[in-house]
Amino acid sequence: MKHDVLDLAGQLNDAEKAQQLKVREFTERRIKPNIAGWFENAEFPLELVPELGELGVLGMHLEGYGCAGRSAVEYGLTAMELEAGDSGIRTFVSVQGSLAMTAIHRWGSEAQKQRYLPAMARGELIGCFALTEPQAGSDPAAMTTTATRTREGWRLNGVKRWIGLASVADVAVVWARTMGAKTSDGQSDDTVRGFLVPTNSKGFLATPIEPKLSMRASIQCDLVFDELKLAEDAVLPGAKGLGGPFSCLNEARYGIIWGAIGAARDAFECALSYAAGREPFDQPLSSFQLTQQKLVDMMLELQKGQLLALHTGRLKDAGKLRAEQISVGKLNNVREALKICHTARSILGGNGVTLDYSPLRHANNLESVRTYEGTDEVHTLILGQYLTGHSAFRS
Incomplete structure (x- = not known):
């Protein structure tokens, strides 16, 4: 892609590239042609659930019990490509895999794991x-x-x-x-x-x-x-105290670091294409200085967010990822993704408020992504406590 100025794709290995392309093809074929109708009708497409199971993305970061056992970076790339389609579809994969399946896999008994995880990985049971x-x-x-x-x-x-x-x-x-x-x-x-x-x-x-x-x-x-x-x-025998649910939340937050960038990338690509084809004042919209400034600013934040996601994924695969590092990624990437989507919408003008184009739909979704799995304020205070040693959650 021409807008991958830093050649971040060159930092991926063959398995990571193959996983990304496989999920991108699924998104282009099954999600993007239908998402405007699903969004307008407030419909979650249950028919996708077994297809996502067949794609191997449900609980894909887990080992055994029918799960794919893929790397953190591969899961991140999957989240990014799914959210380029829609946050709602990526959220399903996150709730199923990063939250419900992770809780059972990490804290459940052997009988509970055998009962639920293989069927959940296939998309036959929803959690x-x-x-x-x-x-x-x-x-x-x-x-x-x-x-x-x-x-x-x-x-x-x-x-x-x-x-x-x-x-x-x-x-x-x-x-x-x-x-x-x-x-x-x-x-x-x-x-x-x-x-x-x-x-x-x-x-x-x-x-x-x-x-x-x-x-x-x-x-x-x-x-x-x-x-x-x-x-x-x-009862989940291995979980006692808030450490149980918080460990699952960190899995979901990690996926959001990548997913938000997927939504932002799709909005940016939509605006870039639109600006090249629109000709106000007898010249391409993309030839105007103010439009180019918007495109460049979006590209910079998009690339920085992708680099942050990839670095976070490498840390996770190495077993070195810490909670405050997850907060850096969640806070930054969702916040910047929202800005990218709003800027992309501005390039589309009035057409940008219709469901014919993705940026405003992505922006609306990202308002929820910004709120769940820890608001901006929560992650700010997590990082504030890390920097100062003082907890500001309670006065």
């Missing part, structure tokens, strides 16, 4: 990840959903909000504060635990949040748990 609550979106420590110990197992009560895929999921990974639990020596063991909840359970209610101005080709729900009964084996 969701229920952490966020209406009053504590950025503060999971304040969660009020409870799992109370009973003679038969557990009883779940509470509410969650903005839970992706919940109304179409087969299993929900639900994080709740345990009540009445005891350690082996009889001491109180109240903490945060993860539970695998079949969505056909009595007392499980998922209601899609509508209407939305963003992520319209995706599903987010309100959840209510009303005296929902769970067996003892519903």
Whole structure:
């Protein structure tokens, strides 16, 4: 691509290039021709789920249990190409793989892994990840959903909000504060635990949040748990405390670093093509100095974001990626991707507000991406704490 001025594609190995091209072909063939209709009709295309399973991208970073076991960079490139189609489609892959499947793979029992992961990797079962609550979106420590110990197992009560895929999921990974639990020596063991909840359970209610101005080709729900009964084996045995869900969130945040750049790249390419073909005042729009400045500014931020994503991926593959480095990538790349999409829309003029062109759709979606898996403010404070040693989350 001519706008890859730094030749970042030359930094990829053959396997990485092949993975990127495979997913790009899928996006061009299955997502881009249909996305305007899906977005306008607020429709998530469930028919894509088994196709994504066949493509090998569901839980692709995980080893075993039917998962592809691909590298972090390969997963990142996959996220970038899918989000060049639409954030909603990349979000499905993230919720399924980085959140629900990662929770089971990392914290589940062997029986839980065997039961769920192979079918989820094939797209035969859909999972969701229920952490966020209406009053504590950025503060999971304040969660009020409870799992109370009973003679038969557990009883779940509470509410969650903005839970992706919940109304179409087969299993929900639900994080709740345990009540009445005891350690082996009889001491109180109240903490945060993860539970695998079949969505056909009595007392499980998922209601899609509508209407939305963003992520319209995706599903987010309100959840209510009303005296929902769970067996003892519903608990994820390896997760105790907020470290469990936070480890999954970091997987999802990593994918966003790449995905946001995919949306920005598509918006930039749309504007570049449009500017070359539009001829106001009897000359190409791309020949005007102000247009060229916009294109150059977008290219610079796009390349820097791609370089940041690739560096982050290399660190992850080397086992050296730290949480604050993920925050750098999520904060920067989503913020800059939004600017790129808005600038691209300005080049399109009035035509840019229609669904015939992608930049404003991408910008609308990125408003959600900017909010979920940690807002700008949350990642700013994470980095502020890293730099100063002082936590500013609570006064």
